Amino acid sequence: MTQKTLAVIGTGVIGNGWIARFLAGGHHVIAYDPAPHAKENTHTFLNDIWPTLETFGVESSASIDNLQFAETVQEAVEQAYLIQENVPEREDLKKNVIAEADKYAPAEAIIASSTSGYMPSVLQENCNNHPERVIIGHPFNPVYLVPLVELAGGKQTDRSYLEKAKTFYDSLHMKPLVMSGEIDGHIGDRLMEAIWREALHIVNDGVATTEEVDAAIVYGPGLRWALMGPFLTLHLAGGKQGMEHMLEQFGPALKLPWTRLVAPELTEELSQKVIEGTKHQSGDVSVSELEQRRDRFLIKLMKLLEEENFWPAESVTRHE
Known part of the structure; x- marks a missing residue:
C-alpha cells in the first residue's frame, strides 16, 4: 500500500502505539495532543522501541522522521486518510473530539476510535458532516506488536468504511476483526473483564495470591489460548x-x-493485596524491562504461529 497521511489524536500509551505501528508501515503521521511534553514523550517512546520494531520488520520507507505534531485537531486531520482517536475514556470528550475531526477531515477519511468501551452509535451522535465514516478501531497493547484490531460500525455507519478500514489495517500486518454488531466493551475486553473480575474475587477471598492466579493462566489455559482460543480448545x-x-x-x-x-468492591484492603502482590511478582525488575521482555516474547510467539500456519481466528489448515 502506498504511503498515506494518518492522524493520531491523543498520544498516551495507545496513541503512541498506533504512531509506532503507522510509522513502521511506512506512513506519514500527524499527531495532536495538548498535554505538556506530549511531543517529547512520544519521541522518547519511539526511540526506545524502534530497535524492537526493526527486529520485527518495518517497511523500507519507515522512519521516525515521518512524524510531525500539529497545534490543533484541524491541522492534524485536514489531510488524513484515517484519523485514529485515542483520548481518555470520557464520553463527552470523545464525542466532541470526533465531531471536531468530522468537521475538518476530508469527506472520504475514516474516523476510528480506539475506545475500549463505548459503542460507535454513541460516538457518532455529534457528527454533523459524515457520521457514516465513524467506526471503532479498538487495538490491544502493545499496539505496535499485537495484531488484533476490533472493528465495529454504529447505526449511522456505512459498511464500506469498515471494509476500507479492514483493508488498511490488514496492510499493517494486523488481524482486523469486523464485528457483526456493536456492544459495550466489544469482544476482547469483555472476555478479559470476566477473567479480571474472577481473579479479583479469588484474591479478595484469600484463595490465592496474584502470583498464583497468574501462574494458573500462564502455565495452563494461556498456553492453549495463544494457539486456539476458548472454543477450539x-x-x-x-x-x-x-x-x-x-x-x-x-x-x-x-x-x-x-x-x-x-465485580467485588474495590476496597482499600483488596487494592493493597493486588498492588503488593504485583510488586512482589515483579521484584526489582522495572516496568521498562518487563515491557522489553514481553515484546521479545510476543515477536517469538507470533513467528511461531506463522510457522504453524495457524491463527486462532481463522479456519484450521493442514500443516506438515
Whole structure:
C-alpha cells in the first residue's frame, strides 16, 4: 500500500502505539495532543522501541522522521486518510473530539476510535458532516506488536468504511476483526473483564495470591489460548467427537455456582493485596524491562504461529 497521511489524536500509551505501528508501515503521521511534553514523550517512546520494531520488520520507507505534531485537531486531520482517536475514556470528550475531526477531515477519511468501551452509535451522535465514516478501531497493547484490531460500525455507519478500514489495517500486518454488531466493551475486553473480575474475587477471598492466579493462566489455559482460543480448545476436550461430546459431558457444569461475575468492591484492603502482590511478582525488575521482555516474547510467539500456519481466528489448515 502506498504511503498515506494518518492522524493520531491523543498520544498516551495507545496513541503512541498506533504512531509506532503507522510509522513502521511506512506512513506519514500527524499527531495532536495538548498535554505538556506530549511531543517529547512520544519521541522518547519511539526511540526506545524502534530497535524492537526493526527486529520485527518495518517497511523500507519507515522512519521516525515521518512524524510531525500539529497545534490543533484541524491541522492534524485536514489531510488524513484515517484519523485514529485515542483520548481518555470520557464520553463527552470523545464525542466532541470526533465531531471536531468530522468537521475538518476530508469527506472520504475514516474516523476510528480506539475506545475500549463505548459503542460507535454513541460516538457518532455529534457528527454533523459524515457520521457514516465513524467506526471503532479498538487495538490491544502493545499496539505496535499485537495484531488484533476490533472493528465495529454504529447505526449511522456505512459498511464500506469498515471494509476500507479492514483493508488498511490488514496492510499493517494486523488481524482486523469486523464485528457483526456493536456492544459495550466489544469482544476482547469483555472476555478479559470476566477473567479480571474472577481473579479479583479469588484474591479478595484469600484463595490465592496474584502470583498464583497468574501462574494458573500462564502455565495452563494461556498456553492453549495463544494457539486456539476458548472454543477450539474445548472442541479438543471432547475427544474424537469434539464439541458435541464436550457439551454433553461438561455442559451441566455450567449450572454450578463456580463463577462470581459481579465485580467485588474495590476496597482499600483488596487494592493493597493486588498492588503488593504485583510488586512482589515483579521484584526489582522495572516496568521498562518487563515491557522489553514481553515484546521479545510476543515477536517469538507470533513467528511461531506463522510457522504453524495457524491463527486462532481463522479456519484450521493442514500443516506438515
